[in-house]
Amino acid sequence: MKVKAVILDLDNTLMDFGYLKANSIRAAITAMVESGMQVEEESAFEEIMQIYAEKGWEYQKVLDEFIIKHESRINWQYLAAGITHYRKTREAQLKPYPYVHSTLIRLIKDGVRLAVVSDAPAREAWLRLYQLNFHRLFDVVVTFDDTGKTKPCPEPFELALKKLDLESGDVIMVGDWPERDMVGAKKLGILSIFARYGDLFETVHSGADYEICRFDEILKIIRELETAHV
Numbered sequence: 505m506k507v508k509a510v511i512l513d514l515d516n517t518l519m520d521f522g523y524l525k526a527n528s529i530r531a532a533i534t535a536m537v538e539s540g541m542q543v544e545e546e547s548a549f550e551e552i553m554q555i556y557a558e559k560g561w562e563y564q565k566v567l568d569e570f571i572i573k574h575e576s577r578i579n580w581q582y583l584a585a586g587i588t589h590y591r592k593t594r595e596a597q598l599k600p601y602p603y604v605h606s607t608l609i610r611l612i613k614d615g616v617r618l619a620v621v622s623d624a625p626a627r628e629a630w631l632r633l634y635q636l637n638f639h640r641l642f643d644v645v646v647t648f649d650d651t652g653k654t655k656p657c658p659e660p661f662e663l664a665l666k667k668l669d670l671e672s673g674d675v676i677m678v679g680d681w682p683e684r685d686m687v688g689a690k691k692l693g694i695l696s697i698f699a700r701y702g703d704l705f706e707t708v709h710s711g712a713d714y715e716i717c718r719f720d721e722i723l724k725i726i727r728e729l730e731t732a733h734v
Contacts, residue, residue, distance in 0.1 A: 505729045509617040509643070509668050510722065511661070511694070513679035514629055515561070516702035519600050519636065525561065528594040529553070532567060535589035536582045543574060562624055562648075598635050601701065603720040608641050610723060619644035619664045621677075623654040623684070644668055655681075656688030665692070676729075678722060682710045697725060
C-alpha cells in the first residue's frame with residue numbers, strides 16, 4: 505500500500521485537549537470565586553464538566569449556564585472573569601503532544617499529504633491550528649461546519665477524500681476516539697490507527713487496524729504498509 509495522505513483527528517490526537525480543557529475550567533472557576541461568586545471550587549468543576557458531558561465539549565455557553573443556575577441570572581462580572589482566565593490559560597498551555605510537529609514535517613518531506621477531520625466547529629478548529637502554528641501544514645481541514653455531521657458519519661471523511669482527490673485505499677486515519685474515528689474510517693474502508701496516548705475512556709479494544717502509544721510511531725506503520733508487498 506502506498507500511503508498518499510494521513511487524515512488526523514485534532515483534539516487528543518495532535519494535542520492534549522482533555523488536560524487543556526480541565527486546566528482552563530479550573531482557572532475560570534478560581535477567577536469567578538475571586539470576583540465574588542460563592543461556590544466551592546471542586547464541586548463547581550464537577551458541575552461544569554457534567555454540563556460538557558451532556559452538551560458536548562464545544563458547548564460555548566457553559567459558564568453562562570453555570571452562573572445562571574447559581575445566581576438565577578447572568579452576572580456579567582463573574583462571566584467576564586471566567587471567560588478571560590479560561591482563554592488566558594488555554595492559550596498559555598496549548599501545545600502539541602511530543603513528536604507531533606517533527607513527525608508532521610517528516611511526512612510532508614516524504615510527500616505524504618495531511619488532512620484534519622474534526623468534530624469541532626470551524627472557528628474553534630482553526631483557532632487551535634493557528635495557535636499551534638499548524639495551519640500551514642495541512643492540505644485539507646474538515647470541521648463540523650463543513651458537513652453539519654460528526655464522526656462516525658461518513659460525510660466528513662468523504663469530504664476529506666474529495667478535497668484530497670484520493671480514494672479510501674490511499675489514506676490512513678489516526679484518532680483517539682474508537683466510536684467516532686475508528687468506526688467512521690472503517691465505514692469507508694480506510695485503515696485506522698488508534699492514538700492510545702490520547703484515550704480518555706480507558707479503551708480496552710479500540711477496533712483499529714493499528715495502535716500507537718506515541719505520535720511518531722505512525723512513521724513505522726507507514727513503512728510497514730509500503731514494504732509489505734514489495
